[in-house]
Each structure stands twice: as structure tokens, then as C-alpha cells.
Amino acid sequence: MDDSLSVPVTILRVRKETSLIRTFVFDRSFPFSPGQFVMVWVPGIDEIPMALSSENTITVQKAGDATTAMFALKAGDRLGIRGPFGNGFTKGEKVLAIAGGVGAAPLLPLARADCVMTLLLGAKTESELLFVDQLDECTDVLIATDDGSLGLSGFVTALMDDLNLGAYDRIAVCGPEMMMRAVLAKVEEKGIAHKTEFSLHRYMKCGSGICGSCCIDPSGLRVCRDGPVFSGDLLLKSEFGHYMRDASGRKKNL
Amino acid sequence: MVSIRPGPVTVGGVALDNHLLLAAGILGTTGSSLNRMLSLGAGGVVTKSIGPYPKDGHAGPCLAVLDDGILNAMGLPNPSKEFVDEVVPLIKKPVMVSIFGGNPAEFARVAGWFEGKAAGFELNLSCPHAEGYGAAIGTDPGLVEACTRAVSATGVPTWVKLTPNVADITGIGQAAERGGASAIVAINTVKAMRISTGLRRPVLGNRYGGLSGSAVFPIAVRCVYELYESCKIPIIGCGGVSSADNVIEMMMAGASAVEIGSAVLNNVKIFETIKSDLYKKDGLSPKEIIGCAHHG
Numbered sequence: 001m002d003d004s005l006s007v008p009v010t011i012l013r014v015r016k017e018t019s020l021i022r023t024f025v026f027d028r029s030f031p032f033s034p035g036q037f038v039m040v041w042v043p044g045i046d047e048i049p050m051a052l053s054s055e056n057t058i059t060v061q062k063a064g065d066a067t068t069a070m071f072a073l074k075a076g077d078r079l080g081i082r083g084p085f086g087n088g089f090t091k092g093e094k095v096l097a098i099a100g101g102v103g104a105a106p107l108l109p110l111a112r113a114d115c116v117m118t119l120l121l122g123a124k125t126e127s128e129l130l131f132v133d134q135l136d137e138c139t140d141v142l143i144a145t146d147d148g149s150l151g152l153s154g155f156v157t158a159l160m161d162d163l164n165l166g167a168y169d170r171i172a173v174c175g176p177e178m179m180m181r182a183v184l185a186k187v188e189e190k191g192i193a194h195k196t197e198f199s200l201h202r203y204m205k206c207g208s209g210i211c212g213s214c215c216i217d218p219s220g221l222r223v224c225r226d227g228p229v230f231s232g233d234l235l236l237k238s239e240f241g242h243y244m245r246d247a248s249g250r251k252k253n254l
Numbered sequence: 255m256v257s258i259r260p261g262p263v264t265v266g267g268v269a270l271d272n273h274l275l276l277a278a279g280i281l282g283t284t285g286s287s288l289n290r291m292l293s294l295g296a297g298g299v300v301t302k303s304i305g306p307y308p309k310d311g312h313a314g315p316c317l318a319v320l321d322d323g324i325l326n327a328m329g330l331p332n333p334s335k336e337f338v339d340e341v342v343p344l345i346k347k348p349v350m351v352s353i354f355g356g357n358p359a360e361f362a363r364v365a366g367w368f369e370g371k372a373a374g375f376e377l378n379l380s381c382p383h384a385e386g387y388g389a390a391i392g393t394d395p396g397l398v399e400a401c402t403r404a405v406s407a408t409g410v411p412t413w414v415k416l417t418p419n420v421a422d423i424t425g426i427g428q429a430a431e432r433g434g435a436s437a438i439v440a441i442n443t444v445k446a447m448r449i450s451t452g453l454r455r456p457v458l459g460n461r462y463g464g465l466s467g468s469a470v471f472p473i474a475v476r477c478v479y480e481l482y483e484s485c486k487i488p489i490i491g492c493g494g495v496s497s498a499d500n501v502i503e504m505m506m507a508g509a510s511a512v513e514i515g516s517a518v519l520n521n522v523k524i525f526e527t528i529k530s531d532l533y534k535k536d537g538l539s540p541k542e543i544i545g546c547a548h549h550g
Binding site: 004005006007008039041043044045046047048078080082205206207208209210211212213215216217218219220221222225245246247248249250251 | 279280281282283284286287288289290291302308309310311313314315316317318319320324326328331332333334336337448450452453455457459515516518519522
């Protein structure tokens with residue numbers, strides 16, 4: 001076994017991306033593949049899985065205890081990092097990326113890897129759109145907002161209707177699970193679920209593939225180790241979009 | 255290397271597909287995960303420990319991977335009674351439900367939910383890092399006997415998993431035997447700690463945890479050896495087993511079967527890997543191996 005105790009990192013900067021999302025820049029880099037995640041130890045609070053948005057940043061949406069505690073951190077404060085873990089997105093030559101909300105975080109490094117032809121970016125409203133400028137620099141970005149404040153008015157899935165999906169060899173998706181389920185329904189209808197990949201979010205304790213808290217039904221596959229990126233055809237008849245489990249292991253309907 | 259003949263295995267009243275079980279707390283939170291491990295070659299599986307009330311477990315970090323072991327403090331997270339729905343699809347498969355409680359009545363209540371739905375019970379009297387449960391009970395021979403009796407009275411095979419964090423494990427094993435245990439499982443994790451020198455605090459959210467993996471294998475072998483000399487019921491060896499030779503060594507110490515946990519970290523197909531090394535058509539009968547290190 002490899003010794004992989006948490007690596008202490010110092011926060012160099014905290015960047016406000018939107019009212020609910022911040023990027024934390026570390027003094028250390030972690031070589032990774034886009035889609036991989038790290039276990040972030042917020043001392044005294046908890047340890048949570050978080051996708052890397054570059055090799056020395058995580059981009060975090062305020063949600064629970066640990067992320068709320070992180071929002072009180074500033075330059076000079078320290079965190080512990082384990083990882084990177086998980087599989088990441090499969091590389092393609094002509095990738096369509098679909099991002100909802102903070103789901104743009106793991107897709108930014110994929111876009112920067114110069115293989116994303118088009119990226120569909122969605123959020124509730126213009127001010128909640130993540131990484132618009134950074135993504136614009138490296139790919140063709142199409143925008144949708146729920147309230148129509150920028151781009152198409154409606155869900156990001158509606159942008160798919162105007163695209164020739166056959167022109168892409170891979171489709172990479174990350175966002176809220178109901179949005180991803182809507183994408184899955186659309187790619188299934190078009191018979192291309194097998195070339196579509198989804199990055200899943202599940203409660204995790206160990207992040208190392210042994211505790212079982214993130215296993216999905218019915219395959220029993222581990223999101224932390226066999227995922228977090230799964231092929232659409234594997235998710236078709238699964239818990240994806242229907243329920244997930246909480247810290248105790250009880251099912252919670254979405 | 256010594257190998258053994260494949261054949262039917264029954265240990266402590268439970269029919270297994272082979273001598274290798276998935277240890278409690280490893281990939282045992284859902285029915286589909288347990289089923290996956292059975293399909294990957296486990297001869298039996300032990301579930302995550304289930305208690306009288308749902309628990310979220312400790313705040314993280316819950317796990318630290320070390321050079322030769324794993325340090326963890328999950329804090330007995332479990333869905334409690336809702337777990338019945340997870341094991342019902344696995345009825346008739348070699349699934350041991352691990353249970354914990356704070357007293358004999360709680361053990362009996364949890365066991366009652368799973369009667370007729372599990373091949374047997376494994377009592378967690380040994381978790382080293384959950385206050386009021388596990389080792390808090392498992393170090394007291396009177397409580398071990400009473401909790402064991404409360405569950406063995408159901409008539410369902412009852413295995414008792416022991417903590418090594420005691421001065422004399424044989425007294426605890428004998429208490430389980432008096433309580434009607436059909437087998438002893440030895441050992442649970444060894445109480446331990448690591449500190450992050452960079453962050454100047456223990457690496458686990460719970461500060462203390464339990465050590466498993468190769469680092470504890472010699473402790474497990476010693477405990478199995480001692481228990482074999484002091485108890486009559488079968489022993490299931492658990493603690494750092496990661497190869498077929500480790501399985502043989504546990505058997506020579508006195509184990510009738512083994513449980514495997516931490517070795518899953520580096521190889522989720524560890525059961526197939528060990529089976530292909532362990533079983534040979536011209537191998538020895540397990541009977542010739544079990545406890546043979548006591549005869550010299």
C-alpha cells in the first residue's frame with residue numbers, strides 16, 4: 001500500500017466566482033486527469049470530496065457544514081488534501097461538454113485540455129454562471145439560464161436540440177443530478193448514451209473504495225473508485241436521477 | 255506453497271462458497287455492493303454493522319491509508335432497520351448480518367429484524383472507536399456473554415467478533431462460547447492513532463481509530479492461536495489477510511475460515527486472486543491444516 005496521509009496545503013488566494021461559489025488556490029499542485037477529485041480536510045469540521053478545477057484549485061459551492069466552514073477561510077489558512085482519486089473523463093477528439101451550475105468546475109480542465117469543441121453552460125441566472133470567461137478562451141460556449149437573463153431561456157438541455165450531436169465523439173456531463181438525468185433521457189432517445197459520460201456526486205466517507213458508502217444500485221460500483229465518471233448506458237437502469245444515500249446509508253429520493 | 259482442496263465449507267453453522275469472507279465494514283453498506291463482492295468470488299459476506307438507531311458516523315477524515323495498513327474511524331454509520339430492504343434480495347446467499355447495540359436487549363431487537371433473512375449474525379463487540387458500543391462492551395466478559403446469549407437464543411448461527419484491545423482475549427472468547435456463540439471471529443481493528451505533523455492534529459476526525467491491514471496480521475495470528483487453545487467453537491481469522499499464504503497461516507493457527515477487508519483497497523478482485531492460489535485439486539484437506547501449528 002502507498003502511504004497517502006493527507007497532504008497539508010496553504011491557501012494562497014480565495015477567488016469569488018459567484019455569490020455561492022468560490023475557488024481556493026493552493027500552494028501545491030496535484031497532477032490529475034480532468035474529472036478526478038480530492039478529499040478535502042477542513043480541520044476540525046469534516047472531510048469532503050471535491051473535484052479539482054485545476055491542478056492547484058478546487059471550486060466550491062456553499063452547501064453543507066464543511067463548505068460553509070471553507071467560506072470563512074482566507075489566504076494563509078490550511079487544509080489537508082488526499083488524492084487525486086477516481087477515474088476522470090475519457091479523452092476524446094471532439095468532445096461536447098455540458099455543465100450545470102458548479103458542474104463547470106471539473107469540465108474547465110477538460111476544456112483546457114483542448115479537446116472540447118462545444119460547451120453548453122447553464123445556471124439559474126446570469127450571475128450564477130461559472131467560468132464564462134475562462135471557458136470562452138478555450139472553447140465555443142453556448143449559454144442557457146433558467147430565467148433567461150443571459151443566453152437561451154430555459155434548461156441547458158434545450159441547447160442540445162440545436163446541435164448535431166452526431167458530430168461529437170464523446171459527451172461529458174456534470175451538474176445537478178436532475179439536469180444530468182434530463183441529458184441522459186435525451187442521449188438515450190438519440191441512441192448515444194454509450195458515448196456520454198456523467199460525473200456523479202455521492203456521499204463519501206473513505207474516498208478510497210473500501211467503505212461502501214458511495215456504492216450505486218444496482219451495479220454496486222463505487223463512485224469514489226470505479227467512478228466518479230460513469231458511462232450513460234451503465235446509468236440507464238440505475239438509481240441515478242431517482243435516489244441517493246445519506247451518511248447513514250438511508251435512501252433519500254431526489 | 256501449501257494449497258487446499260476445494261469443497262463444501264460449513265463454519266459455525268453457516269454454509270459458505272469457500273473459506274474467504276468479506277469482513278464487516280468493507281463495501282457492506284448496500285445489498286448491491288455485497289452482491290457484487292459475492293460475484294467477485296467471496297465465499298460469504300459480512301454486512302456493515304447495523305444498530306438499533308440510524309447513525310451518520312463520525313465527522314471526517316474517517317480513513318488514513320498507511321504504508322502497511324489502514325487507520326479508520328467511521329463511527330458505526332448505519333441505516334438501522336431500513337437495512338432489511340438491502341439484504342432481502344440476497345436471501346439464501348451466505349450473508350452474515352453484523353449487528354451492534356448498547357446492551358443485550360438492543361442486540362436482540364436488531365437481530366429480530368433480520369431473522370429468516372440472514373445466514374447468520376456476527377456480533378460487533380469490538381469496534382474500538384464508538385462510545386458505548388463495540389469494544390466498550392466487548393472488553394467485559396459478563397456483557398459479552400449476555401449479549402451473545404440474547405442473540406444466540408434466536409437459534410440463528412451467531413458469530414462473535416472480538417477486540418484485540420484486551421489483556422487476555424481468551425477470557426472474552428470463552429465468555430462468547432458460554433453465551434452460545436457458534437463461532438468466534440478474531441480480530442477487529444487495533445486501537446491506534448496518527449498525527450498530521452503539517453496540521454498538528456490527529457489525522458482522523460475522531461482522533462482515535464482502528465488499525466487494520468498487514469500491520470496487524472501478526473497480532474491476529476497470535477489471537478487466533480491463543481483462542482484455538484482455549485475455546486472449542488470454530489474460529490474465523492480476520493486481520494491483515496492479503497494472500498493465500500496468509501490464509502494457510504491463519505488456518506495453521508487454528509482458523510476454520512478467514513475474513514478479508516483491507517486487502518480490497520488495492521484489489522477489489524482479491525477473492526479471485528487468493529482463490530486461484532489457495533485451491534488446487536491435489537491440495538490437502540483443510541482438516542489437515544487447521545490448527546496444525548499446535549501439534550509440534
